[in-house]
Amino acid sequence: xxxxxxxxxxxxxxxxxxxxxxxxxxxxxxxxxxxxxxxxxxxxxxxxxxxxxxxxxxxxxxxxxxxxxxxxxxxxxxxxxxxxxxxxxxxxxxxxxxxxxxxxxxxxxxxxxxxxxxxx
Amino acid sequence: xxxxxxxxxxxxxxxxxxxxxxxxxxxxxxxxxxxxxxxxxxxxxxxxxxxxxxxxxxxxxxxxxxxxxxxxxxxxxxxxxxxxxxxxxxxxxxxxxxxxxxxxxxxxx
Numbered sequence: 001x002x003x004x005x006x007x008x009x010x011x012x013x014x015x016x017x018x019x020x021x022x023x024x025x026x027x028x029x030x031x032x033x034x035x036x037x038x039x040x041x042x043x044x045x046x047x048x049x050x051x052x053x054x055x056x057x058x059x060x061x062x063x064x065x066x067x068x069x070x071x072x073x074x075x076x077x078x079x080x081x082x083x084x085x086x087x088x089x090x091x092x093x094x095x096x097x098x099x100x101x102x103x104x105x106x107x108x109x110x111x112x113x114x115x116x117x118x119x120x
Numbered sequence: 121x122x123x124x125x126x127x128x129x130x131x132x133x134x135x136x137x138x139x140x141x142x143x144x145x146x147x148x149x150x151x152x153x154x155x156x157x158x159x160x161x162x163x164x165x166x167x168x169x170x171x172x173x174x175x176x177x178x179x180x181x182x183x184x185x186x187x188x189x190x191x192x193x194x195x196x197x198x199x200x201x202x203x204x205x206x207x208x209x210x211x212x213x214x215x216x217x218x219x220x221x222x223x224x225x226x227x228x229x
Contacts, residue, residue: 004163042207042219043164057216090163108154109217111163
């Protein structure tokens with residue numbers, strides 16, 4: 001089945017120790033997203049890739065970086081995790097078209113199971 | 121300002137007790153309203169997309185409807201396995217998917 005896969009499902013890191021979360025997809029979607037979700041809150045978009053183009057949200061801390069080496073994979077790097085970065089990190093994908101203008105054809109996003117990050 | 125508001129925040133139902141969840145939105149040029157189900161500790165699971173007022177979608181005990189200002193998710197004769205948080209989302213003016221805070225539904229036997 002086509003899907004979005006995230007690894008690991010649970011990650012424990014120490015304060016200030018870099019950590020990388022990974023996401024892969026078999027949907028062949030051109031857009032990939034990273035969200036942060038804290039308890040009982042809505043997912044918050046960190047950044048997304050439209051094909052190879054990286055789009056950072058204005059309020060995403062510099063501590064968060066992302067890489068997309070190919071269509072199928074995307075990584076979230078947290079350079080120096082703080083206690084406030086403990087959260088669920090969600091990867092999502094969608095198939096979108098810019099024909100007719102930016103994001104004029106918008107489709108549903110499919111989410112992975114998430115990675116629960118704990119910072120000690 | 122683009123906003124998505126869901127109500128109620130929480131809903132406790134007896135098995136078989138039908139109810140509706142509300143999602144109201146203020147966004148110009150709606151480019152899709154999406155409903156998701158999220159179980160604790162998991163990613164949101166896509167349920168429905170609605171694009172235009174009057175549109176309806178159904179899946180098992182769930183039915184989503186859309187008007188110009190709001191959407192409803194009707195749960196008919198719910199079962200305990202329908203317990204989850206239900207999220208709605210719309211694309212805002214910047215092309216970003218904006219989520220409501222969700223409605224936590226608990227269905228008791």
